[in-house]
């Protein structure tokens with residue numbers, strides 16, 4: 137078996153290489169906050185391992201506190217990953233955990249056995265919490281969660297074994313230095329080397345996955361309102377129309393346009409206009425069901441595709457959207473502001489002959505009529521009357 141000092145050096149080199157890899161990855165993937173904490177965690181652990189390799193000069197309780205602190209930084213990174221961004225209170229939480237666990241290591245500094253027991257317990261606990269965090273995320277790539285769980289699971293089992301040996305095995309209970317318990321410690325270091333490599337690889341994979349999600353979101357969502365953008369809407373709507381056609385169900389399409397929006401922009405500023413657009417998107421989201429397709433069609437125009445339903449229920453929905461919207465008020469610099477919406481819709485059982493663009497076109501005609509009729513009203517598309525020539 138390799139001696140402890142050699143394994144420590146290999147672990148330190150592995151950790152430094154992984155830290156450099158993670159640093160580059162965090163630089164390239166700035167949107168993924170978690171990877172910064174994972175890289176920082178590795179950095180903290182490097183400091184701890186270096187301190188541990190200087191164990192004849194530096195007290196072991198200090199290096200133990202630093203290494204376990206690295207685990208807490210990793211856990212913070214995993215939480216950020218689950219919550220998809222920054223979480224407040226990082227430095228405060230880190231100071232508190234360092235104070236508590238560093239204090240405990242200091243109190244136990246004369247007992248090698250109980251220091252190891254505490255250290256192992258912390259690693260087992262943080263490993264399990266890291267697993268829980270990713271499972272709470274419910275990401276679609278289950279294989280990634282399983283690999284992550286297996287990695288942390290093996291890590292926690294190794295440290296659970298260490299905890300049990302120091303707790304119950306007389307040989308380890310009697311050990312009073314790292315070198316005296318070489319066999320169990322060597323296994324820990326060997327596993328630590330593999331763990332750090334796999335962990336940093338997984339961090340990069342998770343960051344890439346997160347970035348892919350972000351790109352997908354950017355490609356399909358309107359950044360201001362977070363509703364579907366026009367391209368994504370058209371793709372989903374064509375799919376939905378094909379399903380509705382097969383199931384022979386009615387489909388309705390509503391086109392909504394905020395009234396005199398230019399006036400809102402001109403009077404209260406573009407920022408206030410943006411707030412109104414966001415509020416209208418929220419208002420619409422509260423009125424629709426999960427299967428309905430809601431999109432910001434452009435500027436101050438929104439479209440809603442509703443599979444199922446009949447003309448009466450669609451008319452009631454459109455009226456509800458209109459009347460509830462006009463009661464909403466916004467506080468802007470110049471005082472209170474409210475807005476109204478005009479809605480044109482078409483409800484059709486004959487989806488086969490009416491493709492998406494024909495539905496949009498007809499809803500647009502109905503919307504035009506709503507605007508002509510004085511705005512803030514709902515109009516349903518009606519076929520043009522067939523004009524018969526007057527006999528001469």
Ligand SMILES: Nc1nc2c(ncn2[C@@H]2O[C@H](COP(=O)(O)OP(=O)(O)OP(=O)(O)O)[C@@H](O)[C@H]2O)c(=O)[nH]1
Nearest residue numbers: 393394395396397398399401406407409410435436
């Ligand atoms: N604040 C803001 N304004 C936008 C955005 N997109 C388009 N607009 C503005 O929306 C306004 C639309 O004006 P018009 O097409 O004249 O329509 P309107 O003033 O709502 O009049 P009607 O539709 O006839 O009631 C224009 O001034 C655009 O600059 C946006 O993302 N944010």
